[in-house]
Amino acid sequence: MSREAVKFGRMSKKQRDLLQAEVKIQLMKEQQMQLPSIPFSADTQGDKTALPSSSERPPSFVSVSWTGHSKWDTSCSARPCPVPKTHPSVQNHHPEKLPTEMGSRKSYFRDHQTYLEHSRLNIIQRLPPSIQSPECYGSPNFSSCLLSDRLISTVELDLLMQNVVCAHRETCKFHQENLQVMRWEAFSPAEIQSFQQKTMDEMWERCVCHITDAIQYIVEFAKRLNGFMELNPNDQIVLLKAGAMELLLIRMSRAFNCYNSTIYFEGKYAPLDLFQSLGCNDLISAMFDLCHSLCDLNLTEHEMAFFSSMVLLDPSQPWLQEKEKVENLHVKLELSFRQLLRRTHRESILCKLPQKGRLLSICQLHMEKLNIFRHMYPGIAWERFPPLYKELFVSETENP
Template sequence: MRAVPGQETSPDSSMYEPPTPTSSDIYPPTYHYSPDLTSFTPTGYNYTPQTTTSTIPFEITPDYVVDSTTFGDVRQTSLDPLPDSGAMSPVVSSGKGGEVFSPADPEQLAEIIARWVADAHLRTCLYSTEHILDVMRKQSPDITNINYYKNMAHEELWYDCAQKLTSVIQQIIEFAKAVPGFRKFSQDDQIVLLKAGSFELAVLRMTRYYDVNQNCVVYGDTLLPMEAFLTTETVEMKLVNNVFEFAKTIAELKLTDTELGLYSALVLLQADRPGLRGTDEISKLNEAVGRSLCLELEKTHRYPVKGDITVYAFLLAKMPALRELSMLHQEALSKFKRNAPHLQFSDLHKEIFNVDS
């Protein structure tokens, strides 16, 4: 069975602090990245070039579902094989005697996409929602832990955060590979999308760990406020502050896991990333995921965020802020590496962010 959407919710009033988006704001502008497309071969994740098709590049088999056995272990580092999204076309198997059909009903197709993306999202989260909520219920910010991180050496703090970020990115790569149609794209396009979107998706995943009641984030097995991560570097301070503000804004929407997974896929599948070639196929899949997200939100978030702005439009309007966070992270990382060229991060971290010492 598919992930069950949460109760109908109305966003907390504190989220209205950002400027109210208008209809002209919901289409994000083009931002320029400079990914090195020749070097990305992260250890353990092999990409096979795929040929593109002129049809919508995904297929879905509805008998592959999420159930209560998906989260046998709280820390989901050992995953069952995910379905290969590289063999996907618009054909759907009924699961009865090999009979197949093409879903003519857009809502039916959106429902199936939601189930697949939710499955990919849930199976590639490092910690289950139940575990995160349990930490939030049982713990409060501890001054000893806060001081430990505040007094941590600058390089040590960067290294610790980079290790945790790399673990999340490993799961994001698995998530992308399981999104219907993603592996239909060329190898180069997969690389561009992952390198451009990995930090943005990591920030979205952080929203699962954000406790809006205590303004803290679950970090490992403890709760930490923003000040635990602040340094004396201006760019780093801005990055930490903006990431926490963004996480709070999205967390206050109380998206279901299905909706957060679909929003993550929508952010990943941006056809305006510089260097992409198969933009038509990426745009088609992006539109299909967008329709699915819109229908899911209509079930649980019927009330507008403010005025006539729907939650879906609000989420679209936040996408430029995600890109700004990604560029700010790149700026902070580049400056840090110039000052600490001897500190080496993991190969995957170096491949994704492409920062030379």
């Protein structure tokens, strides 16, 4: 065998290190390419992470109808979450080295594939017995790590975790720190009486505008979740129509003071009886009780972000055209959520989170109260309520 054959048939340690680094970069690029690029109308002035106040938005609340569109312009000028740069920079290989490294590169890929298969086996063996079997897929408990015959890697789950948390943080109107500072700013008895003296239609219109404003942020949250904008337009609308109010209920707990049972409303914390003129004390009481339950869990912003995303991407919703895609996204969220809880030793909260039925019952009660209001004040919903609220909760067939 000639010296040249021996020389070019082997690789130095430095060359092998460079090749390994290049493979890692390629794997990271492939994972980052899966992150959807969603256009937003970014506000380049001021704080790059802060969302604009409601006073900065156009009065129409939403500038385009949902129907027939796969993307919504909710006039929310939040900046998109940047993709973190986790791969190191590597020097380019010299052109003359490429032919000599092809054989070793193929060998390295074979070795890397063997290593991945070995890692998959180890990870699955460390899972609880209840989720090691593929038959557990889609069960009420957390599903199998096997999704579409491939393992969801730890790196992929970490990237998903960053995406969900970033989407939540950048689409919350108020930072938790600011709410904590203002939590003892309460309405005076005279101010509470002033709200109680408002007419029902005036108070409903006022609250509906606040609900719509909050839902705009929820739409932005959905748009930023990995995979949501890849769903077909019908499924995007189905999930948002079904889940927007449920996410609103979850997010309300961030602005709830469980020590005196008040909630942040128009700059101060309001007690339940401030909303007396709405004529739906049972609905407000149910909302306050849910907030109490969530506050008792002391959910972190990370945990609330995952809980919200899993409630939104619910594969059990009817009328989904591509249920399997939604199911796959939901399973990934479940696994990433469990990984987060395992790291923080908080897995015990899983069985304490509000059940789907409880959220659904409050949403149904909201619809009942809305229908009662519309019978008492015919036409006001179509004349005064924002378009986004009507798109979600008021049927066109019921338009008087």
